[in-house]
Amino acid sequence: MTITAPPPTTAPGPPPALPVRHEGRAGNVAGISQEEWVDLASAALGPASLDGPFEKVHVFWLAGMSCDGCSIAVLGATAPKIEDLLAGSLPGLPVLALHHTALQLEAGDAYVAPMRRAVEGTLNAPYVVVYEGSIADESLAAETGGYWSAIGEDLDPLTGELKSVPSAEWMRRLAPGAAAVIAIGTCATWGGVPAAFGNVTGSMSLMDFLGGEYRSALGLSVVNIPGCSPVGDNFTETVAAVLGFLQGIGPLPEFDELGRPAWLFSETVHRGCLRAGYYEEGVFAHQAGDRECLVEIGCWGPVVQCNITSRGAINHIGGCMNVGGACIGCTMPGFPDKFTPFYKAPPGSMVSSTISRLTGSFIRPLRKISQRDRNREVRWDETGVVPGGWGAPTKVTLVDRGMDFFYNRLRRAGSGGKTGRAG
């Protein structure tokens, strides 16, 4: 197969000629390297609005103890799209040369060659390292001559044989020179499921692996974007913000005390939840599928920092509570051990749900009265008749008129004049 570049749209000159095919790259049907493809695509698709010192930033995506759910989430991101980051079509931002095990064109030695150049300092471009999955204790696997998770091979100087290189080892090598290190997903940010009680792998988070003293080449601690899987937009938006900072066209994004993008993780799920009104009125679901607040069947939303109820899962659609799922705290450092057993009411919710039940029992009837009154046209109040055949009461009663009178007096109080025709 031959890659044919689309005609240039905004680039001033013609795109570079297609590179010659590279022989000996198993599985690389395109016949060009990932970096060459990125150069080709960006010359054809990228904007002429590049601003700042960097034209291209490499992203090395390493996977440890992972299910690849984070990769899938990022592929679905829409604001911005990963395609826009890769093509450099976001105004002012550089092109991303992404090296990802599932997307890279090359295989084998050619795959790890850019990582080797980065470690040696001959990449001639800045790079960011993204880690998906938790980092297992490779010394445990090495005891039996194996590994938990590896990318590529090195020649073992002692035995002269090829030996798999754990992704943890790549992180150790790449971290000091990286412009930024980003942990994506709860396994990488806090350890997650692979680090749960009883695991045999010694898995840990990237923060635990690199230590509290770690700073990237630009002085950043590990950036954490949690979630299992995370909202894809949370990742692409953060990457775009960090790239803007690297280009000198934006401020350093604000991160909270655990390295989370502060503007994405400072609110609780509960505050943006579609069901929060039910909680406030003390009305709760009894089983999955009910439309009310899910706290009594195990929702931890009131204490969990996550934006999925407002951002949605993909393209502002879906998201746990929006589609009937109780929040099990997957973005939090204590997940999963501090949130189990799942689907059981959190102990702290007993106090707040009891209080909202009590206040709700007063407030709901009062709201019903106001709602019934606001559901009548002013004309119907004047004529005393509600037309239509859908089942609404057809007569305006004396009680209705009395309620309307007093409610309107309260409504107008302090406003300095009449409001509305019947006011």
Ligand code: SF4
């Ligand atoms: Fe809060 Fe969960 Fe109830 Fe939504 S379902 S209102 S997040 S407790």
